[in-house]
Amino acid sequence: MRITRVETFAVPPRWLFCRIETDSGLVGWGEPVVEGRAETVRTAVAELAGQFLLGADPLRVEDHWQLMTKGSFYRGGPVLSSAVAGLDQALWDLAGKAYGAPVHQLLGGPVRERARACCWVGGDEPAAVRDQVAAQVAAGFTAVKMNAAGRADRLPTPAALEAMARRAEAARDVLGPGGDLALDFHGRFSTAGALRALTVLEPYGPLFAEEPVLPEYTHLLGRVTGATTVPVATGERLFSRTEVLPALQAGIAVVQPxxxxxxxLSECRRIAALAETWDVAVAPHCPLGPLALAASLQLAFCTPNFLIQEQSIGIHYHSGAELLDYVLDREVFRFHDGHLLRPTGPGLGVTVDERAVREADGRADAWHNPVWRHPDGSFAEW
Incomplete structure (x- = not known):
């Protein structure tokens, strides 16, 4: 079996899919994208496919990963790592289909039968938070995630801290002691500002505080983890085991590749195993589309230290399309009391609606994240 074609599809709302075709008729799908840099990643996918994959045996998944990540003198970074990620997903999808098994079976078999999921809530005011959390609880979810704050000063004022506390309090009131609240800091505070925020949020028992400092300040994470009982999470902007290791050494509780x-899947499987040696849980980051979520679930079901799965169904900032628009078998992504059941189909376990994908290709707007500024006109972290 040989790879004969690699295609990419830019689809709404902001996703990039890749399709690997073989001379046997088997096809594998993946999702290589950097949000806001889809066309850049698309070019990288084409370059990697032309250099390393076309004409090759798709079942040599690890060898392909090694060549794609190390076959160039300049390595790593979000664009190249994301291009490799989507191609790696598609290769694992092909391998599972070739062997007639879900990917998690190829990686050692399942360690659980269902994976807990969390939902995003986007309310900026306590009343909106209360309503949105209540809707998710009514739908059967026991965990929600929201931003700790909107546009924020690096050192939050007492008024800003009070607003954060009121929003967290509103969510906790609805969730009760049996539910979980994850708070995303998005690297919007300085290290000192994050510590100040965690002090006021600690009484509401967050499941974790995500990215309290920017990834380039990972060397300062130890100051945060050592000063709070709130579990600290990070990882969505770390792209390899070597980048994750300093965060583990700094004392994080949750890693979010x-x-x-x-x-x-190849590298995230290794990140999860590395995290296990530090007694750290894994909560795969996934605000993306169906293939990213399908790949995340394959990891969740064979990873002993898995904690919870983020997912984007119904997320507040999607516009023009939804995750379920691109799959034929929506049952795979049906929630059962806030959980997703173990997929049993071969490969990534999801059947792509190829017609819908091809029709949507090129209809996606050139999405970029907002650029925020402080009242004085200076740059603010989004």
């Missing part, structure tokens, strides 16, 4: 950014 993104399977469409951090080298795909």
């Amino acid at each position: 993104d399977l469409s950014h951090a080298g795909g």
